[in-house]
Amino acid sequence: MPFGEQPAYLRVASDLRKKISxxxxxxxxxxxxxxxxxxxxxxxxxxxxxxxxxxxxxGLVEGRSGSGTYVRELPSARRVARTGYRTMEECTPFRQEQSDERVRGTWESRSEREEASHETAERLFIEPGDKVMRTRYVFQVEGEPVMLSTSWEPLALTGRTPVMLPEEGPLGGRGVVERMAAIDLVVDNVTEEVGSRPGRAEEMAALGGVPGHAVLVVARTYFAGKRAVETADVVVPADRFKLAYHLPVR
Known part of the structure; x- marks a missing residue:
């Protein structure tokens, strides 16, 4: 095949893709x-x-059993605004994950104690095997699952305090900034790393997508000074969302 010439199957796919577009x-x-x-x-x-x-x-077409292959109706990409940590007044878990004020969402969650994996320990600057509180969230807009998040908090900081369970107690559901302030930890900086990978079967089942389709993963960590107080993976389908950042210039 001459250099630069596409294989036949890619040329056919390209023409069909153009017709879909x-x-x-x-x-x-x-x-x-x-x-x-x-x-x-x-x-x-x-x-x-x-x-x-x-x-x-x-993800442009989908097979239907006994019927054939059909063009998918692709949703418009929903904007997920990222502006760093929020003020206490707006720091609910949904606001924590996106700051687009036009979107009103709800969430379901489940918290469990576990031992920190090597990756979690590295992100929280603790030792592998240290106890953490893991909380899994499913975020919904108008009843439709749109976003997943799994967070980990070191129990060395929150254990035996009123904020040990993120969704229970006097500050249940308020978000990291306000909860940590209640135990005298002032969250003053946050890091985020954005990557993509194929969606796992359990993730896509929760989000109503197709296993293997790409997802965006925001790996976020909140800090009080140099102390990591929470780290989380936020997962959204890549074909349904775009991330928008608005950051101050100092």
Whole structure:
């Protein structure tokens, strides 16, 4: 194959992708059958099959049992605003994860004690095996799951205090900034690292997506001075969200 020339299956996939993009194949339209692709593009069954697999892997089409392959209706990307930690007045868990004031969300959560993994310990600057409180959240907008978060807090800081359980007690549901202030820890800085990876089966089941499709992961850690008080992984489907940062320039 000459340098720079695409394999046949990618050329076919590219043309079909263009038809989906310009509306020639609108949402819910049936994708041409394997035989039709073979005839229209003059390619083999193998090439036609591989082209369809590419579009399916990209999330542009979906198979329906006994019916065929159809163009997916892709949702508009929802903006997730990231502006660092919030003030106490607005620091509920949902506000903690995104600051778009137009969005009103609810959440479900579950907290459990566990031993810190090597990764969690590294992020919290504690020893592997130290006790932490892990809390898993499912965030919803208008009843639709849109975001997952798993947080870890060192029990050496919060154990036997009124804020040990993030969603229970006098400050249950208030968020990290206000809860830590109640035990004399002033949260004054936060770090975030954004990456992507294939969504895990349990994550996509919770979010109503397809296992293997890409997710964005925000690895966030709150600090009181140099002391890490909470770290979390925020997971959102990459095809449904875009992250927007607004940060001060000092």
């Amino acid at each position: 310009d509306g020639s194949l609108p949402p819910h339209a049936r994708l041409p059958s394997q035989a039709r692709i073979r005839e229209e593009y003059g390619v083999s069954d193998t090439v036609a099959l591989e082209a369809r697999k590419v579009l399916m892997a990209e």
